Amino acid sequence: MSSPAYVGRFAPSPTGSLHLGSLLAAVGSFLDARSHGGHWLVRMEDLDRARVVPGSADAILRTLEAFGLPWDGEVEYQSRRTHLYAQALESLRSAGRTFECSCARRELAAEDSGYPGTCREGPRRPGAAAIRFRIDERETIAFEDRFQGAIALALDKLGDVIVRRRDGVFAYQLAVVVDDASQGITDVVRGADLLESTGWQIALRRALRLRMPRHAHLPLLLERSGGKLAKSRRAAALDARQAGAEVSKVLRLLGLPPPAQLAGAPPASLLEWAAGRWSERPARLPRQIVLEAA
Numbered sequence: 001m002s003s004p005a006y007v008g009r010f011a012p013s014p015t016g017s018l019h020l021g022s023l024l025a026a027v028g029s030f031l032d033a034r035s036h037g038g039h040w041l042v043r044m045e046d047l048d049r050a051r052v053v054p055g056s057a058d059a060i061l062r063t064l065e066a067f068g069l070p071w072d073g074e075v076e077y078q079s080r081r082t083h084l085y086a087q088a089l090e091s092l093r094s095a096g097r098t099f100e101c102s103c104a105r106r107e108l109a110a111e112d113s114g115y116p117g118t119c120r121e122g123p124r125r126p127g128a129a130a131i132r133f134r135i136d137e138r139e140t141i142a143f144e145d146r147f148q149g150a151i152a153l154a155l156d157k158l159g160d161v162i163v164r165r166r167d168g169v170f171a172y173q174l175a176v177v178v179d180d181a182s183q184g185i186t187d188v189v190r191g192a193d194l195l196e197s198t199g200w201q202i203a204l205r206r207a208l209r210l211r212m213p214r215h216a217h218l219p220l221l222l223e224r225s226g227g228k229l230a231k232s233r234r235a236a237a238l239d240a241r242q243a244g245a246e247v248s249k250v251l252r253l254l255g256l257p258p259p260a261q262l263a264g265a266p267p268a269s270l271l272e273w274a275a276g277r278w279s280e281r282p283a284r285l286p287r288q289i290v291l292e293a294a
């Protein structure tokens with residue numbers, strides 16, 4: 001069986017409802033997949049049980065349906081795939097690429113960049129420890145981001161990254177590379193808040209000899225104050241009755257304002273129109289967009 005030429009994904013964390021920023025990531029990755037005639041998968045990143053809000057995975061799926069964003073195949077849940085992360089961790093360990101770290105978060109808070117390598121030669125304290133991936137600090141990860149252009153990330157600035165937390169939970173950085181590879185993802189399209197993480201993810205993929213996807217980072221939405229999307233906006237679940245208006249807003253932010261004839265159109269029609277014009281949007285997208293006051 002030949003593998004499809006394009007497989008994209010949307011990978012929300014079910015820690016609350018979708019908000020405008022996550023809708024932008026969903027719409028951007030959906031349109032990129034559809035315009036390439038590709039598949040669009042949904043994966044729930046629900047490893048951090050303490051942060052998962054019960055019911056929110058289902059609520060996210062209902063929102064995607066109401067917003068005209070049907071996914072292909074079965075939804076994957078990271079919480080059901082931990083055996084795969086354990087295997088990957090074991091392969092990093094046997095290649096000498098991991099070490100145990102006993103540092104508490106507050107001990108590292110003062111560091112302005114990365115992890116200073118405190119436990120590289122062994123944990124400083126006995127007891128439960130996190131596991132970190134040993135980066136090659138001489139390495140700079142360079143890649144072409146389809147929306148952001150040429151990116152270069154110096155690994156020494158990022159530091160050794162946690163791949164399994166002290167409480168035993170596998171970290172996002174490890175799970176994401178394992179899943180993208182096992183699901184055959186060819187194109188990672190997501191918010192620019194994860195641009196830096198791409199440095200670790202590319203290094204992890206190299207160490208695990210996993211297939212390298214293309215990357216494309218969508219604009220991160222910021223408040224006028226320069227801060228992250230306000231809690232009120234994040235907390236306010238997207239209203240399915242406003243789906244057309246919200247999708248139009250996101251399309252404008254992505255540089256594809258829908259024409260007047262489509263005012264009031266259902267979200268699926270807006271998305272179909274936009275998929276046909278996706279290649280006409282500006283080739284480069286901004287890294288951040290400051291929203292007007294709500």
Ligand code: GLU
Pocket residue numbers: 010011012013045176189190191194
């Ligand atoms: N689960 C991550 C988030 O909600 C996204 C991961 C990804 O797209 O790589 O921010």
